[in-house]
């Protein structure tokens with residue numbers, strides 16, 4: 001049973017009995033895994049606050065390959081995202097990031113870019129206190145890195161660029177169509193203004209984008225559209241999505 005040292009982000013934890021925790025983790029070396037941490041309920045214990053949701057940690061873990069549940073040996077905090085979650089909006093946004101990551105990324109599949117994406121988005125939430133653009137950036141890149149991003153430039157059927165017209169999302173094919181080509185039942189519409197926003201951030205670093213100006217009009221709409229795409233790929237509703245819609 002090899003002991004592996006890796007960086008990780010804690011996605012979620014839940015209590016196991018009186019003293020222990022089950023921890024869902026995105027790790028650099030092993031991908032997404034779940035592990036038991038004995039004695040982790042005690043803040044004065046050997047894990048301290050390392051196993052709080054969204055902590056960025058250095059982790060030593062016993063990798064029992066072929067088993068569902070690994071075992072945490074020890075952990076130390078590299079960077080905490082605990083304080084920022086005292087702001088309810090940020091807390092809900094952080095929970096959204098955990099939920100999407102946990103369901104979207106397959107277990108034990110290495111994904112260095114997704115790891116770095118989650119980390120930069122957490123840092124942006126912490127530094128800028130804004131929810132909208134960090135989540136938009138996260139959704140876009142997660143879909144793109146996973147190969148689930150529809151072509152946002154032109155209609156999937158007639159290939160006409162969207163330019164000044166809206167796109168219609170078909171959850172069955174996962175594609176975006178123009179008004180004329182849309183199959184029946186394409187309810188989700190995304191405006192040309194929202195689609196045009198992608199140019200603003202697709203080749204920028206997130207901090208540059210957030211530092212320059214306020215969230216442009218259409219960003220909430222575009223985020224809602226990506227949430228829709230994510231849900232249709234997961235084939236389930238995200239529990240944090242209604243909370244976000246209310247608050248942010």
Ligand SMILES: [Zn+2]
Pocket residue numbers: 155156157158159160177178179180181182
């Ligand atoms: Zn078309």
